[in-house]
Amino acid sequence: MSTDERARVEHQLEALFASHPPADTPEQEFWGAQFDHGLAWVQFPEGLGGLGVGPRWQSEINRRIEAAGGSVANRYRNILGIGMGAGTLIAHGTEEQQRRWLRPMFTTEEVWCQLFSEPGAGSDLAALSTTAVREGDTWVVNGQKVWNTLAHLAKWGLLVTRTDPDVPKHAGLTYFVVDMEAPGVDVRPLYQITGEAEFNEVYFDDAHVPDEFRIGEVGEGWSVAMTTLMNERVAIGGNVAPRGSGAIAHAVAAWERTDRDDPVARDQLLAYWIEAEALRLTAIRAGEAAKRGTPGPEGSTAKLHWADLNKAITSFAIDLLGPDGMTYPAGYEFVRPELTSSRTEDVHKAYLRSRANSIEGGTSEIMKNILGERVLGLPGEPRVDKNVAWRDVPRS
Incomplete structure (x- = not known):
């Protein structure tokens, strides 16, 4: 991390906090100011929510904002825009499109x-x-x-x-x-x-x-779509949450509700905690290595491991609850939520929602193909329709 980059980031953070104290400024107003100071997507060009510095600084910026009483919840309220659309616009959009859409995307004025x-x-x-x-x-x-x-x-x-x-x-x-x-x-x-x-x-x-x-x-829609999908996998699997949060927090909470005398369950909990922390640290490294606009295959690695681990940990948490794990206290009332329920405090809902993790953002089978071909250099799957016009390909 260069001294020059650190100085630029520190200067903008100090200016942001002085003009818009994180704990006292309404969220959308603060996020707008954060964008204007180049601290939204720090690796983006100046004037487009960034400073043109390494992406590794973004996690530090987010930590500092939260420590000062501010919020980074926009990244969850508008995950499809901030996590996927922004990188696509930077990589493939015109400057007019970037200036038109990026700021209200970051402030969540436009989801x-x-x-x-x-x-x-x-x-x-x-x-x-x-x-x-x-x-x-x-x-x-x-x-x-x-x-x-x-x-x-x-x-x-x-x-x-x-x-x-x-x-x-x-x-x-x-x-x-x-x-x-x-x-x-x-x-x-x-x-x-x-x-x-x-x-x-x-x-x-x-x-x-x-x-x-x-x-x-x-x-050229395929290449643009690939940019979106690579960003999606980073947004899903590479989202760096605080230590001990997410699925493992549900497991720890479920453990606290048991008699805690089972050494096998205790060892399994510790093993899952270590694995969750290793994945979190790997996500940090992958994020720091990401290129502007289009990430590499690191996101597929994180997404694949995250999906399997999230399902395993939430299943373990339900098992710890014993008979209570078979209930669903929240009920099945039809709701159209304002946030993705993958970030829920309800362990039962987290377990049910985790079933989608190995499907959304690319199935685990597709992730393995990507890693096999692009990381390991293995031969690709046979593609018999590769040179056939779309209208001539048989479909059910």
């Missing part, structure tokens, strides 16, 4: 969602069939997306569409930002095992998207 998966295109995202047809300076979108986290709260959506069915599937995609409040966009809740509907399905019926909302060139 974002992701519109990728479809009923017939989940792990094979490039097989998607939602179409965008150009009409002058607009694109007319028709199709269906599914498993769209917090889409019911979103102002903007990150949308991948098929614009050319006559080329191989990866080559015919184009990426847009879509106004979720526009005519022709219909958001419907998906009732989950937790009783909530943080996920949604979204239907497009002749929805018009201006060409100025296109991210990247026509037909």
Whole structure:
């Protein structure tokens, strides 16, 4: 860490705290000032929420803000925007798009969602069939997306569409930002095992998207989408929470409710605590090594391990509760939440919600393929439709 970078970060932090004391400033006002001081995404260019310094400084900035009584909850209230959309805009967006969307994204004045998966295109995202047809300076979108986290709260959506069915599937995609409040966009809740509907399905019926909302060139949507997905895996698996928080906190709390005389359970708890801490420290290192805009495969490593560990720890916590673990005190009343329930204080809900961890953000099977091919250099999976036009590929 260079002395110059430290001095710049310290100077901006001091100026921010002097003009907007974290404990006394309303959250959105503070986050706006944080962006203006270049401390939102510190690795981004100046004027776009950053200082152009190494990303390793961001975790230190967040710790200092929390220690001063401030909040970094915007990263959870708008995880799809701050965690995924921002890096995509920096890597592929125009300067006008960056200036238009980044600041209200960081302040959570405008919440974002992701519109990728479809009923017939989940792990094979490039097989998607939602179409965008150009009409002058607009694109007319028709199709269906599914498993769209917090889409019911979103102002903007990150949308991948098929614009050319006559080329191989990866080559015919184009990426847009879509106004979720526009005519022709219909958001419907998906009732989950937790009783909530943080996920949604979204239907497009002749929805018009201006060409100025296109991210990247026509037909280059796959590379833009890969940037979003790599950022998503960092946001999910590489989120650096305080030591002892998250799933392991549920396990410790459940342990405190038992008679604590079982040496086997005690040893298992300690083993999980050590593994959770090792993963947390690994996430810190991966975050410090991340490049601006497009992370490397480190996020896939963290996401894969996090999914398996989170499910194992929450299952262990439920087992510790004995018969109480079979109940669900929160009930199954239909709720459309304002936060993803992956950050819940309810151990029963955490256990149920963790079942999605190995599916969302790329299945664990896909993560293993990515690591095998891009990290270990193993041969890729056979792809018989690689050079076949999308419209000629058989589909069920």
